[in-house]
Amino acid sequence: MIPGLDSARRGLESAINSALALDPGSKTALVELAGKSLGIQSIFPPLAVTVRFLPSGEIALSGDANDQLDVKLTGNPVSLAMLLAKAGDTTSFANTGVTLQGDQSVLQALAAIGQPRLMQMYLEAFRAEKIVPAQVLLTWEDLAGRGRFEN
Numbered sequence: 151m152i153p154g155l156d157s158a159r160r161g162l163e164s165a166i167n168s169a170l171a172l173d174p175g176s177k178t179a180l181v182e183l184a185g186k187s188l189g190i191q192s193i194f195p196p197l198a199v200t201v202r203f204l205p206s207g208e209i210a211l212s213g214d215a216n217d218q219l220d221v222k223l224t225g226n227p228v229s230l231a232m233l234l235a236k237a238g239d240t241t242s243f244a245n246t247g248v249t250l251q252g253d254q255s256v257l258q259a260l261a262a263i264g265q266p267r268l269m270q271m272y273l274e275a276f277r278a279e280k281i282v283p284a285q286v287l288l289t290w291e292d293l294a295g296r297g298r299f300e301n
Contacts, residue, residue, distance in 0.1 A: 152197070155213065159199065163211040170208060177207035179263040186256050189222035190230060221252035 170177040183203035191198040200217045202210040223230060229247030243250050250257075269285065276283040 152195075155197075159211050159213055163209065166211075167208045173267070176263050176267065179259075180207045180209070181205065183256065183259055186220045186253075187217060188256055188260075189217065189219040191222065191224045192227050192230065193224065194226060219252060221250065221254065221256040224249045224251070 170180070180203055184205040184207075186203050188201040188203075189198060190201070198213055200212045200214060200219065202212070204210055223233070225233070225246070225248035233243075233246050233248050272283055
């Protein structure tokens with residue numbers, strides 16, 4: 151056990167819940183995940199955190215690697231951090247150094263909660279420059295085939 155780890159985990163839990171109190175939309179959306187859990191496990195150093203989604207829209211963090219989990223991400227800290235940093239661009243875990251076990255819909259729900267906030271940040275940044283942004287959703291297939299390209 152790393153000294154101070156429980157204290158750090160409690161502080162992180164408090165900070166996340168304080169941020170959620172300032173973002174009622176995300177907090178309300180997290181209610182949909184009530185009762186679900188997400189495990190994040192670092193291979194080296196061996197650290198684990200379990201995120202439990204509460205009916206209040208808040209989260210609870212624990213460090214018990216033996217918890218029953220709905221979904222679990224496992225990898226080294228760098229791979230886990232890189233996956234989180236480009237989460238919106240990731241459609242596959244292949245070649246990320248991270249393994250996924252369990253119900254992927256929990257991760258999809260979390261991504262859906264964050265997407266509107268990300269779009270709002272883009273809108274505010276462009277608005278400051280007097281630019282009207284637009285969003286186009288494409289898949290690889292939209293770009294790979296000539297027929298769709300010409301459409």
